[in-house]
Amino acid sequence: MPQPLPDLPLPPPATESPTAIAQWVAEVLRDRIVKGAYPPGSRLVERRISAELDLSRTPVREALKLLHQDALIEISRNKGAQVVQCSAEEAVQLFEVIASLESLAAERLARTITTEQLDELEELHARMLTFYKVGSHTDYFDTNSEIHDFVVERCGNPVIHDAHKRLIARARYGRFMAIHNPDRLAQSVAEHEALMEALRRRDEAAAALVWRQHLQHTGENFAAMLAAGEG
Numbered sequence: 002m003p004q005p006l007p008d009l010p011l012p013p014p015a016t017e018s019p020t021a022i023a024q025w026v027a028e029v030l031r032d033r034i035v036k037g038a039y040p041p042g043s044r045l046v047e048r049r050i051s052a053e054l055d056l057s058r059t060p061v062r063e064a065l066k067l068l069h070q071d072a073l074i075e076i077s078r079n080k081g082a083q084v085v086q087c088s089a090e091e092a093v094q095l096f097e098v099i100a101s102l103e104s105l106a107a108e109r110l111a112r113t114i115t116t117e118q119l120d121e122l123e124e125l126h127a128r129m130l131t132f133y134k135v136g137s138h139t140d141y142f143d144t145n146s147e148i149h150d151f152v153v154e155r156c157g158n159p160v161i162h163d164a165h166k167r168l169i170a171r172a173r174y175g176r177f178m179a180i181h182n183p184d185r186l187a188q189s190v191a192e193h194e195a196l197m198e199a200l201r202r203r204d205e206a207a208a209a210l211v212w213r214q215h216l217q218h219t220g221e222n223f224a225a226m227l228a229a230g231e232g
Contacts, residue, residue, distance in 0.1 A: 019060060026054060026064035034073050034084055035173040036139065041086040045074060071170040085171075089224040092175055096220020099172050102165045103149065104213035106156035111200050111208035113157055119200060122151060126197050133190055142177050148193065152212070175223035178231075185222045189215065 017025075030050070033039045045065060051058045065082045068074045074082045087095070110118075125148050132141035153165050180186045192215040199207035 019063070022056065023060040023063035023067065026050070026056065026060050027067040029054070030064060030068055031071070031073065031170060034068070035170075035177050036142075037174070037177065039084050041084050041174075043084050044080065045082040045084070047082075073170055087171070087175070087227065089228040092224040092227055093220055095168065095172055096175065096216055096223070099165070099168055100213045100216035100220065102161055102168075103153060103216055104209045106153045106158070106161050106165070107196060107199075107212035108205045108209035109156040109158055109161075110152055111203055111205040114155075114200055114203065118155055122148065122197065122200065125151065126193060129193065130190070133186070138180060142180060145180075145189075145193070146173065146176070152196075176219055178226055179219045179222045182222055182226075185218070188218060192218070 030039070030045065039045060045068075047058045047061050047065070051061045054061070065074065065076065068082075069076050072085060074084055076082050114122075125144060129141060129144040129148065132144055149169075153162055156162075180189065192211055195211040196208060196215070199211060
């Protein structure tokens with residue numbers, strides 16, 4: 002069942018380049034796909050999107066090309082643009098790779114993390130826990146994603162970052178769906194706390210292990226939802 006449309010991010014100024022406007026449209030559509038407003042199999046109609054966003058169809062068309070590059074949509078002559086449907090097996094395979102990349106990033110970060118970086122993560126972690134306690138799923142997910150991105154971006158290996166960037170768009174929908182399982186959500190929060198403990202101790206092995214398990218558990222949960230027809 003489609004979810005309500007997420008709030009629109011601030012649009013780029015009218016003076017921005019066509020590329021920047023197309024990237025903004027892609028950000029809007031990507032967020033809607035991740036958060037289930039455009040569920041798997043749904044069509045993205047250029048004229049409807051351009052009318053809603055009060056833009057010409059050109060930046061919308063370019064944005065759809067960007068989403069196709071992310072493997073979030075398929076574009077065909079007969080059906081137009083459609084959100085990709087993922088099988089349970091594909092979900093397990095995707096998260097197997099994501100888990101390997103992010104666990105390596107966590108291991109490297111534990112080795113090199115500075116006091117300032119740890120303070121930044123502590124603030125994000127505290128904010129995430131607040132959203133968890135008040136039951137704000139969307140804010141929880143957005144902050145949770147910031148933490149995952151922080152670990153990858155600050156690990157000091159641009160190859161990990163580039164490989165992760167090419168895959169994570171496909172994985173975010175699974176991560177968002179998984180937090181709607183209360184048991185998985187509680188387990189995820191505990192795993193985030195375990196990562197923070199490992200980073201506080203600068204324990205590379207513990208950070209790598211908990212983060213690999215964290216992503217594997219998410220993939221397994223998402224795969225189970227897909228197998229049950231819930232994704």
